[in-house]
Amino acid sequence: MPSVADTSAGAVAVRATGLRRRFAAPGGDVVALDDVDVRAGAGTLTVDITAISRRARRAWRRDRLGVVLAQPADNLTDRHDAVGNVVWASALRRSGHIDRAGALAFLDDLGIADVATASRRALSGGQQQRLAFACAAVGAPTIVVADEPTA
Numbered sequence: 001m002p003s004v005a006d007t008s009a010g011a012v013a014v015r016a017t018g019l020r021r022r023f024a025a026p027g028g029d030v031v032a033l034d035d036v037d038v039r040a041g042a043g044t045l046t047v048d049i050t051a052i053s054r055r056a057r058r059a060w061r062r063d064r065l066g067v068v069l070a071q072p073a074d075n076l077t078d079r080h081d082a083v084g085n086v087v088w089a090s091a092l093r094r095s096g097h098i099d100r101a102g103a104l105a106f107l108d109d110l111g112i113a114d115v116a117t118a119s120r121r122a123l124s125g126g127q128q129q130r131l132a133f134a135c136a137a138v139g140a141p142t143i144v145v146a147d148e149p150t151a
Contacts, residue, residue: 014040031056063093066136066144068129075132076120082131083107083116089135098138110134 021033034052052060069075076085086103098106107113112130115123123131136144 014038030059033060063139064142066138066141068132068136068144068146070147072125072128072132073120075135076128078120081117081119082112082123082127085120085131086134086138090138093139093141103138106134106138107131 016038019033019036019038020031022029022031024030031052036052067075077088080088083100083103086106087098087100090098090103104113104116107116110130110133112127112134115127115131118127120128120131133144133146136146
């Protein structure tokens, strides 16, 4: 079970040990997590997932982890407009793929539907950050990790 600890400088704020998770699959159960440890402190997150197969790690990162980088533009592609970036991110996640109408509704929930047809370069820094979060959160990953989310 996760536990909360002292959050003073350098201390571990959250620790979860021995995490296990299996998913049913047509060819038999897939072990996604088997005895995985997670530690998080101020500005750090450590996830030890070396005990699972490469295939399971890739699937876990793709389907269960959303990431917002410190530079939000690094999460986005110039190839698509804002709504297209969300559609693209959902297609990459492979879970909960949404079409342009669904992506537009998602952007509306985040208060940025008015920039749906704008390119990444036409967005302000804050709008890019909200769009990057939308791309990280589409498909409802288990964890969204944001580097400097208030920058």
